[in-house]
Amino acid sequence: MSFAFYAAGIASTVFRVIVYVFLRIIPASHIPSVLPLFYLAYLVPTLFLHTAQDTSYIQIFKEKEANGVKHDVPVNGRRVLVVLPHQPTRSSYFESLVDAFFGLQRDRKLKRVTFLINTLCLAACFDLVFEPYFDRAADVTFTRVGALTPDSAKIVVRVPPPLASNKSSVQLLWRKIPSDVLATSTAAWTDGPLLTLIQDLDWVATAQINGLWPNTNYEYVLAHPNKTHLGYPISPIQFRTFPDPKIPGGSHFRFLATSCMIPNFPWAPLQGRTIKGFDYMADYLFSQSEPATPSQVIPIILDDNDTSVSLDESRSLNNSAARKLVKQPEEKLIQHPRTEFMLFLGDFIYADVPWYFGDDREEYRRMYRRVYNSPSFRKVYEKLPILHEYDDHEIINNYEGKSNDTGPFINASDAFTIYQGNANYAPLEIGQHYYAFRYGDIAYFVMDTRRYRSGMDESPATRTMLGERQLTSFYHWLGKVNNTATFKFIVTSVPFTSLWTGDAQADSWAGYASEKAALLEALHTVPNVYILSGDRHEFAAIEFNGPTASSNPVFEISTSPLNQFYIPFVRTLKSQSDVYVKRYAKFPIPDDTTDKLQYEELEIDLPQERVLKYIATGNHKWATFEVDSTNPQRPLLHLELVINGQPAYHHTFEGTPVKLRSASSAISVVTDSLRDVLGRVGIAPGKWF
Incomplete structure (x- = not known):
């Protein structure tokens, strides 16, 4: 065989391996740059490769050895007897399949097959790279529910007008749903906010419905300013307000947490708008009426x-x-309570994967439109309130803001604010993206881990992840919820543990060890602290042990991706830290003189951070948290990890009883609640309370 034959075969095989990795394992942003080169490396020697015409099954025999169909044909000016067997042998088929698999081109037929396969592979890669660019989703219409409180709801709406218009208005109409699930609401619609949609905000607006009752079901529709229904949504969007935190009795509800998503990955043909993780989630939540319980x-x-x-x-x-x-x-x-909301912990879009189309406002907005245009996502956001924080891929990989709002942050933050941020709870400071909220006696703080983080070029002792203002807000929140909330959830887009290796040593809290240590010192003084994180495309449950036996343990649950890659056979998490804390434990010691066991207290070393569970596999993962604080003496947190639509891990955390200050006085609870009721009907109680 010629050099061109082997060169083309090797280049073809390498090209196909890279294509498979790119489409099915990891859509790395540098691969699209090299793919055309490997395709040319296969194609160029192919042009110099001369193959016989259809010689796969042609054998030339002497006439006396021939046993097939004989043809007297001219070959190189001589007439030669050629024998064509009646059918190819099984080994011939197998050899042809092997040749086609590795891109070997022994004849013209295989040459054409190889060219077709490799060209289709290149086209599939182009589809993954450029489908987001060509799918502008300019006409996508959607609405969803964001932040909920006991008496309000935030609603996001996008309704692009006809092409000739540059401004439009949409009227929100809402009403209470009857408590009887079998009854159909016949109540009149109440006028909600009138939203003005403008092109400068990409035809997106967020409004808040006020004056609602706690723990009550409502529904809303979209209408023209003259109150005629818009035609979308086909059915009213339903939501339920949060319970009043002043009312004692604890909470029992579920919420979801996940992160990291890119449509149509692993890649499949003609599935550009499919997000399989959301398809699994919709089946998990809504295939049976909630709560779904075995x-x-x-x-x-x-x-x-x-x-x-x-x-x-x-x-x-x-x-x-x-x-x-x-x-x-x-x-x-076992009846699970209903799922009240989802926390999406960042990388909702991948502006730079598999290709970065530049720091352009329209390009960032297009990424969000494309996701909202997904029928997979629509099945979820029209039924489940969603709260968001951003991470680096909403901006650019491994982004470090350094408290300097320049470069890609301006356009990226603009798109995030329009589509996600405005629907979150009000930020703790104007113009910020970090916020806090409550569900009954459960408190949440959602961090911004990108905008203020120091660069890796700064001294480790002075690096900050949160910045001075956010740190102040966080410590103020922590002091406030210490004895006023049973469970405290801290939401950070990147892992808090330092056990992840590789680039996580710089991109997660591991690279900000001084600030992390100061935070842990405070967190160990607060009961029932749970950190929620994502980013790593794997799952891990981590326990942080404090310096003394009286220290409260802190737990981290890191879950991702919802629809992205994981790398097979690669494990990036250490089982425990190299730093230990001292503890004392009693060990039984046999006593020969008596039948009773004697116990001796010995000092042991306990890892400061240790893994409770680690699961690396799965392209589609989320965590379900069932919070149950109805028994104040035994608050519980049930964790369920779902991978590819199937429960894969369960764990129950038993919390520490917390005597809530806000619920210590029954009189104050009653008076506050009564004041709210009187205020709703227009009566001002004045000095009665």
């Missing part, structure tokens, strides 16, 4: 001294094992 057998342990079993253990028991452990199996229907 019945489970809760075992009762024979040992009278241990009459309980964790939910994780009960789920792991098969029927035969359960029968051995229980006295009388008890069938119980």
